Every structure is written in C-alpha cells, then in structure tokens.
Amino acid sequence: MTVTQELFSQMRSILKKLTPEKFEQLMKEVNELSINTKDRLEGIGNMVFEKAICEVKFTSTYAKMCHCLKEEEESQHLKEELGTKVIAHHRRAVGTMKFLSKLFKLDMVQDVVILGCVGTYLDTQSEEALECLCCLITTTGTVLDCENVKLKQILNEGKITSRVHFMLQDVMDLRQNNWVPRRHKQGPKTIIQVHEEAELEIRLGNMKVEQQLLSKMGQSTICTQLAQAEQDQSSISIELAQA
Template sequence: MIKRKVKSLLNKLTLEKFDSISNQIWEFAKQSEKEDDSESLKTVIDLIFDKACDEPPFASMWAQLCKRLYELTSNNKEIKNVNILDKNNEVVCGGPLFRKYLLNRCQADFEKGWKHDLPKIDENDPNVMLTDEYYAAVKAKRRGLGLVKFIGELFKLQMLTDRVMKECLRTLCSDPKNPEDEETETMCKLLMTMGKVFDTSSLNNKQWLDVYFARMKEMYESKTLSSRVKFMILDVIDLRKSKWTLKRGNEVAPTTIAQIHEAAKKESEEKEKETMKRSGSSRSLGTPISRQGSSRNLASHSR
C-alpha cells in the first residue's frame, strides 16, 4: 500500500509543488514511529533512490527531497531500528538512521556497478541496436550514470561526506594504466556533478584532486579508452581549469521544473544524436564522437 501511494506522489513531485508533496511523503515515512524496524522510512528512501537513478536530469530535486526528509527525521527519536546499534551499543534513530539507510543504499548500488548488468551482445552486428538486449544495456547504463549524478548531488547538500566521494573516485580510477570506458565515463560524470564543491571546500581536497587529475592524464594516454571517453577526460580537465564554470554558463543546477524539463529535453536530444552515430564499438555502448578540426590534446592541458 505504502509503495503504491508514495510512487504516485513521487510521480507528481515538481519544484513548484515541492513543499506540499514532500510533506505528504513525510507522513508515510513517519509511520515508522510505530515500527521497530522503521520499514516505512527505508521503503520511502528506496523508492526515492530508484526514481533518482532512473531520472538523471532530476537528480538535484531528488537530492533535495532526501535532504528535506532527513531534516524532518533528524530530531525524531521515535523513528528507530532496534536491530541497528551504534558504537555505544545504543539503538540508532532519527537523522543518523536516515543517513545510514541512504549510505547503505548508495554503497550497495555503487559497488554492484551498472556494467555488471549489461547483457552480452555482439556490437559488431549492425542490427544490435534493434534488439531487446541492446535497449536493456542502454537502460542499465543510463541508470548507472543516474546513480553517480544522484550521489554527487547528495554530496553537494552535505548528505554524503568527503570520505565517501574519495572512495568512489578511487574505485573508478583503480587502474589508470588500463582504464575501461564504463568506469571512466562514470568518473567524469561524478566529477562534473560534485567537483566544484569538493575542490573548493578545503585545501586537503584540492591537493587530493591535484594527485587524482595527474592520474586522469595517465588514463588519457591509455590505449584502452575510446576517443569519446578521452574527450570526456579533457572536458573535465578543462572544467577544473576554468574553476568549474561551464562554457555555456550552465554550472548552476536547474531551479524550476520548467528548467529541469528543458535540461531533460536537451539530454534526450544529445543521446539521440549519439545513438545515430553509433557503429558497433567493441569497447563501449557508444562510438567515439568525432570532433573534426579539433586540435585539442593532453599537451594543451599540461601547460
């Protein structure tokens, strides 16, 4: 019952109706006051998480919803899970319980990795894009990229810590000499989402990223990456050099539902254009994107 009603509310959520609908969702999460395992709260968090992963352009809004529910939960000691104890052997409740559920879900999905969900398909077959397997693979990839975007937005709202971000980035750059397209693209998407906040929040983070970006340059030189993903690395390096300000001036996240829909439309159009250019790459779902006439290379980013 709770799943169906909360799903319905999530489908109606917009930034214009944010307060009223988030309060209605809270009423369902609040049912955990009468539960020993806070199953209602966990269910609500899982549903929001699924929605966020399926709808990357709306990641900022879903992160804001998590922040709002966390604030409502923070001082409510009636919401608890008697099966979860803290280091003092006391029952975890309120805000810490909310964060624990959220972090556990982030870790579980991130460690699973979207690449492992991809069916085995022969991308050299020109008819592969017409198969159900191909569409399943595209859906898995979209969900995986939605996951890292959501994680980045949660970090920007201080729902996840610097330590969690470092661990995610380490995982995605574990073998800079032999990187893979999937992990590298995910890394770039994560940095584009949370890089500015992470880089400017402390000197320690800035120095940590200095070392990390040196590894990214090593990844760029690898022969295992497609040209498309190598260009993504260059884009991220450019972004940091420009103090994380996008050339198009869109560094600020959409703040109205109209802007979010416009962002979603643009992303859909870009994906459609990319799909039309696909030609059965053996390294990734997408083929390298040609940038004819471009003189960009890593040397220009080392100056």
C-alpha cells in the same frame, strides 16, 4: 494490505507526480507519512533511489527530497543506505553517479564514499568506469578537488575511445577553470516554462506567416504598377503614331 504496504503505495503515488514546481506541496504529503521504522525508511529510500537513477533530469529534485527527510537518526541511516545501494548498482552507473554527486553536495553522502568511487574507477579504467568518473568529478569537483595527474596519464596512453577522451579532457579543463563551467547548464524546465516556450514558438510562427503575406502583397503591388506603367507607355506610343 498492511499499513506499511499502504504507506509505500502512497509514496509511489507522490513520486509519480513529483516535478520541480510541485516539490514543496508534495514534500508536505511525504512529511505526513508515518516513516517511523527502519523497514519503512529503507523502503522509501529505495523508491527514491530507483526513481532518481531512472529519471536523470530530476536527480537534483530527488536529492532534495532525501535532504528534507532529515531527522537526525533517520538521516544518518539514509546516508548509509544510499551509500550501500550505490556500490550495488555499478552497472546503472551514470544515473547512479549523478544522483550520488547531488546527494554529496547536500551533505547526504560522506566524502569517503566519493573518494572510494573515484579510486575504484581510476583503477578499473573501463569505458563505463571512466564515464562515471567524469560525471562524478564534474559535479563534486567544487567541493572535493580530486587530483588530475592520473587523468592526464590515461589521456596520454591513448587506450580509450574518442568519446571518453573528450569527456576526460572536459573534466581537466573544468578543474583548470576552478570548476566554473563555460556555459551554465539549466535545470529541468517547469511545466509553465514549457508552455511559455510553446506559446512563443506559435507567436513567432504567426509573425513569419504575416511577413510572408506582406512580402507577397508587396510583390503583387509592384507587378501591378509595372503593368500599368507599360500600358500607359503603350498608349502614349499609339497617340504619337496617330499624330
């Protein structure tokens, strides 16, 4: 195994372990790798790109990793490499666009690339293209305010499915609201958050069981008291009859 192959193997191992809460620790390991040639940088960029479009929930984490690999010369080359890769992966569009938009917001992709994609998708108007367009504009709209005249035209023509129609309408509503979402979407949950939520569900479940037991005990007590009252009333009736 060559030195470069060993480096790629180490990078794959790091990417497999990457989570939001482990980012700082794993980024230190990445910085220790000898990414000092064009081929190595391209290889690392390709690996991060592939992981990002396969694991859409963590695109912001992968974009942040690219941003940290920012020696000036390497960073510029990485921008060009990522831009080229995006154009070549149109069929993996939604994941690609989400990752691209995150990189753009971190100034890792030039605005000309975004505008080029927007223009291409508006001209194409396929289901896939319009879905990518919605994804792209939703994320980049706060920085790159795109005109929505043609979006209105597409909606009015009615040649799209209901799903894409609603996606386009959501984008227009978002723009009208100054790119502020009505409900802020949370980022990926950390392992600690997942554990805390699981513990909370268990506690709530236990509380529900206890309430059911208390309710049953209460009903049992009432039934006992009613039975005792009926017995007392019967005894009184017998005594009156004997008198």
